Amino acid sequence: MQASLSLEEVTEAALDRSVYPSPPDLAMLFLREDDRLVLQGARPELLTLCRKEVQVSMGECLCGLALEAGKPVYSPDIHEDPRSTLTACKEWGMRSFAAMPLWGGEGVLGVLGLAWAAAQDVEAQANFLETSVGEIAMGLNNALLYRELQQHARELDRRVRERTEQLQVANKELEAFAYSISHDLRAPLRAVSGFAQIIARRHKAALNEEGRHYVDNIVLASERMAHLIDDLLTYSRLGRQALKLRALDLGKVVKQAIDNLTDRVEATGAIINLPGDWPTVFGDQTLLQQICTNLLDNALTYHQPGVVPELRLTWSMEDGQIILAIADNGIGIPPEYQEKIFNVFQRLHSDEDYPGTGIGLAIVKKSAIMLGGQVWVESEVGKGSTFYIKLPKE
Amino acid sequence: MPRPAHILLVEDNRLDIELTLDAFKEARLGNSVYVAKNGEEAMDYLLGRRQFGDREEYPLPDIILLDLKMPGMDGFEVLRRVKAEPEVKRIPVIILTSSREEGDLALSYDCGANSYLTKPVSFEGFLKVVQQVQDYWLILNIGPPKEQE
Missing domain, CATH: 3.30.565.10 (Histidine kinase-like ATPase, C-terminal domain)
Known part of the structure; x- marks a missing residue:
């Protein structure tokens, strides 16, 4: 089997019935989801139309038992086997069955179900089946890890984008704030500085020395504040200008x-x-x-x-x-x-x-x-x- | 000597109005100034609506000095409306603002501003600006023809 990280290709390979000495008439790949098995694919595709609905519980029927035990479950004749509780395979005319658990790094990843219409001595094929299933499980393990990695990467990517957007919005707001506050500060400052200068120009004679000194202080301080506002505006404009x-x-x-x-x-x-x-x-x-x-x-x-x-x-x-x-x-x-x-x-x-x-x-x-x-x-x-x-x- | 020109000042800030008028006085410009305290009043004045019906008392201005940031109808909107009215669209509009933002500059000229000046913080700077407005816009520049004269 090819080393592929795509779950679709791995599924395809797992369901390839031609690799078996006695090719099964039905192959089903179930993936584990918590305590259930969910059908991922089947050959022939008679099951794919209803694949969403095909679920098997832990311990239910042969595949559920294979999941529970973590060991293969073989049945030469499901019509006679009390463990085979589900009717679907029987209705499709299947007789012999092999439910093979797929082991990955963290337990059973799923179950491969193989069924034959003619009676088979499935246990006699156990060696071959278990070897091929081992390879399938390894491929599946890699594909699932890869899918998880990709999901993490996508999630990380999404979060980075989200945070970046939030930061950009916050930054814009801050810059807009600096911009508007600088403008709003300028108007009253112009009044303070303007009228102080008018007093200094026209009414200095009417003031005593202390008064003149204070007016000069106001003029100086407002000039300093004007510089401060100009610099703040320049700083806030830096981020907004193309x-x-x-x-x-x-x-x-x-x-x-x-x-x-x-x-x-x-x-x-x-x-x-x-x-x-x-x-x-x-x-x-x-x-x-x-x-x-x-x-x-x-x-x-x-x-x-x-x-x-x-x-x-x-x-x-x-x-x-x-x-x-x-x-x-x-x-x-x-x-x-x-x-x-x-x-x-x-x-x-x-x-x-x-x-x-x-x-x-x-x-x-x-x-x-x-x-x-x-x-x-x-x-x-x-x-x-x-x-x-x-x-x-x- | 140029005949005294008439100016429409559109400005909502009381202290800025006082400073501007004071600067006009100090610069000894013999101009008459009408102050509109918001965009709506400016448009009423320019179009002779409401109490502004008498053109003898409220003549059309030679220039408009326009602040950008005003509550209600802002300077950009006044500018757009002025430039869309056949009767007043040729009157030079001079933006007088504290903003040096590129966006405000671009939008002003896009809306048809004829000039863009920033309000200096110092009174001396203000005086200089007022004097230069007088020298350029009211003396050197030849304004649009007056249809009624």
Whole structure:
């Protein structure tokens, strides 16, 4: 018999009557379901029309006894045999019968029933029958295990799909929430900031020094909150916006990011060293721009007091991916924070010392992941940090 | 000197209305502004329905400044209806919103917006936007012909 994992093929082989020296006139394959046998197939196909109904209980008739005992049950003449309680085989003109249990790894898997219309000395064929049934049982065992495995795989697949869908829905809801809350926060903020600025412009003379100081505080705080909302919106938009992936000149993207920061570069007097040539990377222009701008902005922000920021940008290739390194001579990051800084709202410094929203690096990380890349940092406190971004080349 | 232009501001937020009007005042624009506090009122005004029957008192605006997010009939719906009405479809509609979402941008232009501006958070930014709206839409730009004149 062929090594097949398909239950249909195994059934087909089990019911092939031509392999027996004295081919039976009827072959039935029952599969075990708990304490019952359920007809899986029969040859000739006279039984297949009613196969759903053909069930035999444990201990019932010859096949039920074979299931119960786990041993073959032979009957030379079922018409004379008191154990043969069911009438069907007799009505179909059968006389001799062999009920062969099919043993698998975990017990009896089913019973093969063979019947002959002419009287047979079935016990004389026991050796041959038991050998062939052993092979059938092995095939059946494999096919059933395989079916179970497939069911598990399908179930697992279904669950993964279900969970993924749930996660996607939750993610969408969260992003929609961040989006709407950011918008809803903007309107009152505009009022706070707008009217405070109107007071500062037109009514400063009417205020005493304390009053002017407080108005300035309101204006400053609302500007800070505006940045926070902008960054939150950018972060929430990352997951919702479609990516436009194409080959990009990394040099152009970096130079554009530096242009965006011209004011900050001039204010800090920063020195920025760039490589002479640049590779092409595969990515989304907006996201890549965002990554570079945020990292350069950080390098300009977190510099040591009284030290001119010096940035060095280099790139290398590893396993067909481009790694961009942005090194600074800034204050550095303690080892225990080098992973945490990429989380939303993780800040290491007060806003007084170093202004920031705590979202910039989270945006960098999320963008890098969306581009199929990654980002990490190497840093030494008091010496500086190097941020690395790995990006696909193709 | 351009003749004072008339502006229809469609905006539901009371404080945003006040800020916008204040910015108009500060920018010393001699324009008249009518404020519609929701989409329904804006359509009534534009089509001369209800109390807006008198065009002397409620003239058709030279431009419409339109907020997107309003309860009831939102800015997109106002935009669609304006662009479907022969009498008012040529009036430039300038979206004035706090949203920078690509989806909102795309839908606005799909519905026939003539311009899309975001509301800055700072008052100085607001002043600048109002001044630029005046300079471009009411001075530099040549608007649609007025059939009644």
